[in-house]
Amino acid sequence: MKAMKKGMMLSVVMILILAMIVGCGSNNNKNTNASPSEGKASTAPETTTEPEKTSKTEKVKITYSMWGSAEEGSKTQEAADKFNATQDRIEVEVQAIPWENYMTKLNTQATAGQLPDTGILKEDGVIQWSSDGMLNDVSSMYEGSDSKPLDSLAYKYQGKTVAYAAANEILLLYYNKDMFDKANVPYPPSVLEKAWTWDEFVAAAKKLTNDKNGKHPGEDGFDSQGIVQYGASVENLAWQLETWALSNGGGFYNNDGTEVRIGEDASTEAIQKVADLYLKDHVAPLSVGQTDDGIQRTIIAGTVAMATNGQWNVGTSLNAAKEAGLKYGVAVLPYMKEKVTLNTGGANVVFSQTKHPQEAMEWLKWYTAEENNWGLISSGIWMPILEKWYTDETLTHKWVDNPNFPPYDEYKSAVVDYAQSSAARPASWFFTNNTTDFNTLLGSSLGDVWTGKTTAKDAIAKNLEALKAANKGDK
Amino acid sequence: METYNKPPQRRSRFLSSEASVAYICLIPAFFGLIFLTYLPLAGVLGISMTNWTGLKNPEFVGFSNYIKLFTTDPYIKDSIIATIYFAFLSVAGSMIYSLFIAMLLNRKIPARGFFRAVFYVPFVLPAVAIYVGWSWLYEANFGFFNYLLSKVGLNKILFIADSSYVVPSLSLIAVWLSGNLIVIFLAGLQNVPSIYHEAAEMDGASGWNRFWHITLPSMTPIIFYNLLLSLIANLQVVTPALALTNGGPGNSSRFMTYLMYDQAFVNYKLGYACATTFIIFAILAVFTVVLFKTSNRWIFSEGGDDK
Numbered sequence: 018m019k020a021m022k023k024g025m026m027l028s029v030v031m032i033l034i035l036a037m038i039v040g041c042g043s044n045n046n047k048n049t050n051a052s053p054s055e056g057k058a059s060t061a062p063e064t065t066t067e068p069e070k071t072s073k074t075e076k077v078k079i080t081y082s083m084w085g086s087a088e089e090g091s092k093t094q095e096a097a098d099k100f101n102a103t104q105d106r107i108e109v110e111v112q113a114i115p116w117e118n119y120m121t122k123l124n125t126q127a128t129a130g131q132l133p134d135t136g137i138l139k140e141d142g143v144i145q146w147s148s149d150g151m152l153n154d155v156s157s158m159y160e161g162s163d164s165k166p167l168d169s170l171a172y173k174y175q176g177k178t179v180a181y182a183a184a185n186e187i188l189l190l191y192y193n194k195d196m197f198d199k200a201n202v203p204y205p206p207s208v209l210e211k212a213w214t215w216d217e218f219v220a221a222a223k224k225l226t227n228d229k230n231g232k233h234p235g236e237d238g239f240d241s242q243g244i245v246q247y248g249a250s251v252e253n254l255a256w257q258l259e260t261w262a263l264s265n266g267g268g269f270y271n272n273d274g275t276e277v278r279i280g281e282d283a284s285t286e287a288i289q290k291v292a293d294l295y296l297k298d299h300v301a302p303l304s305v306g307q308t309d310d311g312i313q314r315t316i317i318a319g320t321v322a323m324a325t326n327g328q329w330n331v332g333t334s335l336n337a338a339k340e341a342g343l344k345y346g347v348a349v350l351p352y353m354k355e356k357v358t359l360n361t362g363g364a365n366v367v368f369s370q371t372k373h374p375q376e377a378m379e380w381l382k383w384y385t386a387e388e389n390n391w392g393l394i395s396s397g398i399w400m401p402i403l404e405k406w407y408t409d410e411t412l413t414h415k416w417v418d419n420p421n422f423p424p425y426d427e428y429k430s431a432v433v434d435y436a437q438s439s440a441a442r443p444a445s446w447f448f449t450n451n452t453t454d455f456n457t458l459l460g461s462s463l464g465d466v467w468t469g470k471t472t473a474k475d476a477i478a479k480n481l482e483a484l485k486a487a488n489k490g491d492k
Numbered sequence: 493m494e495t496y497n498k499p500p501q502r503r504s505r506f507l508s509s510e511a512s513v514a515y516i517c518l519i520p521a522f523f524g525l526i527f528l529t530y531l532p533l534a535g536v537l538g539i540s541m542t543n544w545t546g547l548k549n550p551e552f553v554g555f556s557n558y559i560k561l562f563t564t565d566p567y568i569k570d571s572i573i574a575t576i577y578f579a580f581l582s583v584a585g586s587m588i589y590s591l592f593i594a595m596l597l598n599r600k601i602p603a604r605g606f607f608r609a610v611f612y613v614p615f616v617l618p619a620v621a622i623y624v625g626w627s628w629l630y631e632a633n634f635g636f637f638n639y640l641l642s643k644v645g646l647n648k649i650l651f652i653a654d655s656s657y658v659v660p661s662l663s664l665i666a667v668w669l670s671g672n673l674i675v676i677f678l679a680g681l682q683n684v685p686s687i688y689h690e691a692a693e694m695d696g697a698s699g700w701n702r703f704w705h706i707t708l709p710s711m712t713p714i715i716f717y718n719l720l721l722s723l724i725a726n727l728q729v730v731t732p733a734l735a736l737t738n739g740g741p742g743n744s745s746r747f748m749t750y751l752m753y754d755q756a757f758v759n760y761k762l763g764y765a766c767a768t769t770f771i772i773f774a775i776l777a778v779f780t781v782v783l784f785k786t787s788n789r790w791i792f793s794e795g796g797d798d799k
Contacts, residue, residue, distance in 0.1 A: 121757050124546035149547040242647050247633075302633040305653045305741040320634060453759055458566055464742025465655050483566040 076101075076108040077376045081384070082136030083111060084119040096389050100380060107376045112136075127151060127370075134371035135381055137183050141256075143364045144274075144450045147174035153367040155180060158378045164405035166385075167436070169360050169443045182362030183385060184399035186327045187436045188252075188260055189358070190351065191312060191335070194344040196246065196322040200225050205323060205348035207431035209356060209438050215290060218323075218351035222248030222300035225322040234299040241299045248300040250324040251291050252311045253467065255456035257325070257359070259445055261287040265353040269459075270488070274449025277488050279459070280481045287353060288463065288473040296469045305467045306460050316345055325350060327361075328432060332397030336421050347423050347431040349440070356440040361447075362402070387416075397421045400436065407437045454487040533773075540766035550763060557767035568768070570743035571751045572775070574659060578747065579726040581663035586670035586722055587715070594677035595707075608678070615671030623735035626665050627652070652737055655744035662732045662745060673718045680714030681707070709792040716787050723783065727776055748772045 083093055090113025097109040112133055114122045120139055126132045138146065146152050156178040159165045172180040190205055197204055202224050206212055213221070223234045225248035232239040251261070259269045267284030270277060278284060294301035302321060304314070312330040315321035317338045335345055350358050365385060367377045383389065385402060393399040394416060406412045413433055414425070422428050435441065446452040462480040465471045477484070540557055544550035561568050597608050614622070629636045630651035638648045651661045688706045697705070708715075730749035733739050739746035739754070746754075752772065756765035 120760070124760055127547050146547065149545070151547055243642060244633075303650065303653055305632075307652070307736070307738045307740050308627075318634075457754065457758070460738075461567070461740060461743050461746065464740045464744065468650060468654050468741065470655065480566060483564070486564065 076106060077373050079107055079109045079135065079371075079373060079376050079380055080133035081109055081111050081380065082123065082133040083113055084116040084137060085113050086115065087113055089113060092392070096384065097380075099389070100383050103383075107380060109380050127368075130370060132368045132370045134373055135365065135367045135377040138180065138364045138366045140361055140363055140444065141446045141453045141456070143172045143180050143366065144174050144446065144448065144452075146366070147172075147179045148450055151369050152179045153369050153371070153374050153377075154178065155367055155378055155381075158382055162382070164403040166402040167360075167404055167407070167441075169441055169447075170362060170402050171443075171447070172364050173448045180364035180366045181381075181385070182402055183365045184362045184390070184393070185360055185402050185436060186329050186362050186400060187358050187360045187432065187441055188257060188325060188350060189328055189431060189435075190323055190325050190348040191316050191330065192323040192346050192348060193316055193319070193321075194346050196225055200322075204346055205351075207346070207348045207427045209349050209430075209435055209440060212349045212356055213351040215351050215353045218249065219294070219298050219300060222294070222323065223298065224248070226300045239299070244299065244302075247302045247315075247321045248323065249294060250301050250304065250311065250315045250321045251294060252324070252326050253291055253304055253306050253463070254309060254311075255306070255460040255463070256361075256444060256446070256452070258288055258291065258459075260325075260350065260357050260359050261291055261353065263359075263442065264350075264355050264357040265290075266355065269445055269455070270449050274445055274488075277455075277481070277485045279477055279484060282474070283354075285472075285474040285477050288466070288477075290353070292463075292466050292469070292473060295467065303467060305464060317343065319343075323348075328400055329398050331422065332393070332399075336397060345423065347428055349431050349435050356438075357442060358435060358440050359444045360436060360441045361444040362399075395419060395421065400432070404437070407433055449488070451488055451490045454490070455484060458484055458487050536766045536769050539763055540770050542763040544763040546760050546762055553763070557764050558771075560764070561767055561771065567743055567746055567751055568748075568771070571746045571748050574743065574745055575727060575729065575748045575775075578659050578663055578666075578729055578745075579723060581660060582666035582726040582729075583719065583722045585663055585667040586673055587719060589667050590670050590673035590677050590718070591711075591715075594674050594681055595703075597674070597678060598681045608674075611674050612671040614669050619731050620735055622665070622669070623732060627736055630661055652745075653741060655741045658737060658741065658745045662729075662736070665732065666726060666729070670722070673722060676714060676718055677711070680711050684710045712791045716783075716791050720780070720783055723779060724776060727779060728772075748775070 081093075081097065083090065085093070090111055093113065094111040097111050101108050120142060123132065123136070123138070132151075143152070152174075154177045158181065166181045167185065170182040170185055171178045172182070192205055194204065202221055205218075205221070225246070226234050226244060227246045228240045229243045229245050230238070230240070234241070262268050262279065262284040265283045265287035267281045267287060268278045269284070270279075295303050302315070304311070308314070311326045312324060313334055315324040317334055331347075335343070339345065349356075365381050367374050367381070371377055387394055387401040387403060387406060390399060394401055401407070401416060406416055413429060417428050417433065418425050449455075458480065459477075462476050462484070463473065466473050466476050539550070541552055541554060542550035543553050543557075593611055597604060597611065601607065627635075632638065632648065632650045632653040635651070637651065641648060650657060652658045684707055688710070689702055692702050692706055728749050729747045730753060733745050733747050733750035734753070737745040739750050748768070749772065752765050752768045755761045755768055
């Protein structure tokens with residue numbers, strides 16, 4: 018028995034030693050390129066890391082990470098192959114990571130010092146990664162180019178451009194044309210100059226809200242419990258609410274994202290107005306911000322006449338609904354005091370761990386040229402980032418004049434012109450740190466506001482200190 | 493623990509011969525536990541003392557994560573309350589429901605096998621499908637339940653959109669999902685000796701009396717097992733929050749495991765999330781210990797008093 022025990026002890030020790038060896042092995046093999054052959058790292062400690070032999074004839078290898086399925090990854094790789102064929106200095110390899118694990122995976126790679134050279138990053142992670150020193154300055158990327166990205170698409174940390182958005186997106190007002198025709202209400206304006214005021218918006222929404230007896234809110238005998246069609250739905254996800262705070266002369270933050278302004282009356286009043294669409298005006302369905310499928314729930318479900326949400330819905334869901342017979346239109350958002358829409362878009366970054374920042378930027382610049390993302394742009398999911406697509410009408414025609422989009426004139430004015438107007442402002446995560454924390458806390462603070470158990474003013478006052486702490490990153 | 497009234501010498505020989513075989517057989521499980529449970533647990537404790545975010549190198553910060561959690565954290569208090577409230581409703585609800593259904597299914601009813609399957613089916617359905625389905629039932633504006641309510645002229649109930657209804661609504665789903673408890677109860681019911689029932693019947697005991705004095709006492713070990721299983725599962729609840737409510741409205745369904753998930757994999761505060769994990773662990777441990785300590789007061793043991 019003793020021999021047995023000894024044997025056991027021995028095997029335990031052996032296993033521990035083995036584990037240590039394997040552990041060291043992967044440390045030794047630390048390299049900046051997260052290549053698919055990474056798994057080799059844990060084989061044997063003897064294999065000393067080979068220094069990268071980059072002779073002048075050999076191409077520099079760049080890894081680009083993106084979110085998406087393996088299939089989407091291979092499509093992007095096809096684009097990269099084209100790039101690889103156009104020149105003989107850079108070889109790009111695409112690493113596709115499923116969306117659900119994307120940021121987790123990058124975090125893990127960052128810890129291990131194995132980040133790709135460049136990649137796409139979630140909007141709300143850019144400034145934080147920047148403040149942790151993980152991103153390179155990319156200000157020089159478009160030097161000497163014929164067209165630059167729209168100004169509102171640059172992510173800025175301490176005055177430096179640390180990323181450009183991979184695509185553009187703005188918030189719009191979608192509407193169901195059949196419902197407007199039936200109620201004999203004029204369509205919402207697609208021209209910024211004619212944008213509806215909030216009151217005009219609510220008035221139109223009332224005419225479009227019907228209870229089961231065909232009565233509208235404000236009429237005698239209107240039954241708010243028996244509404245069969247709602248007039249309007251304003252998306253109340255925390256980040257989108259910033260639109261209304263800004264529009265009412267308030268905001269979430271000051272101009273550089275260092276001070277919290279959400280406690281100001283103008284901000285809380287704007288949020289209350291959004292809540293009142295359901296609570297007082299009875300024109301909106303209840304939504305407590307639990308799901309991110311606003312357009313499916315409203316316009317596509319055919320229960321709501323107007324709904325606000327991002328431009329990407331044109332490509333992600335409205336295309337299919339249009340084929341199934343939905344007649345929808347696009348319009349500019351209504352406004353409270355100032356005309357405001359937010360623009361956003363995931364960021365293409367160059368990680369600071371890379372040894373080849375120049376090559377990485379060169380690839381990004383090539384890749385984000387719209388021709389190379391044409392599938393996403395022509396289907397209506399992404400909007401171009403380079404200014405020329407908005408200003409040069411032949412290019413605009415090339416982009417918008419196709420059956421995936423609403424009628425050209427309508428889309429041109431409600432989306433293309435809107436996106437380059439003064440109303441378009443970057444969402445706060447383009448320049449503010451810790452927006453994930455802030456938005457989570459704001460969303461949770463407002464939970465009882467939508468059902469009317471408390472007011473926006475009280476709910477925010479109660480959590481203002483915590484919101485300020487979240488912005489500072491102290492939590 | 494059981495003690496044996498055996499002479500000491502015999503006992504040690506007994507140990508050395510059989511225990512060593514047992515130890516050898518336990519080695520794989522032992523390794524599994526060490527490497528997959530205890531070392532990670534120690535790791536969690538270690539990380540919880542750092543400010544690790546995954547990006548920068550972690551710095552040791554002592555107990556400050558715990559101090560923050562108990563002083564300034566805007567979520568944890570609501571989160572603990574929501575979790576315990578949910579666990580209480582779900583455990584009580586599913587125990588009563590499962591025992592009741594199991595007793596019905598234990599009778600000689602027509603198509604018994606079919607009905608047994610019917611009540612077990614929810615347990616094996618994919619979780620996402622279940623929650624999407626229930627979200628249509630619960631939807632505040634046009635959901636099926638609200639449609640039914642409006643048909644009979646009642647006002648809408650906001651279900652999962654209302655902070656006071658969300659936990660009971662989610663508990664109802666948990667109760668409906670408790671098919672696994674029914675199966676275990678059924679197995680237990682079939683082990684209740686029928687001679688007791690026959691004897692009691694002959695003595696003229698009513699159905700209720702037979703349930704209260706025969707079925708229930710003989711079932712207590714099974715009840716204990718189910719209670720433990722159900723309590724631990726429900727205290728670790730996370731799926732409804734992920735699939736249905738995002739923790740809302742407000743913090744009303746921000747269950748602890750969801751909070752931890754959010755801290756770790758949405759906000760990447762890994763050190764902080766590990767501290768939360770340890771608090772969850774402590775709460776689970778307290779509940780489990782209390783359940784075990786009080787169990788001998790109400791578990792009926794056929795073996796008589798061997799304590």
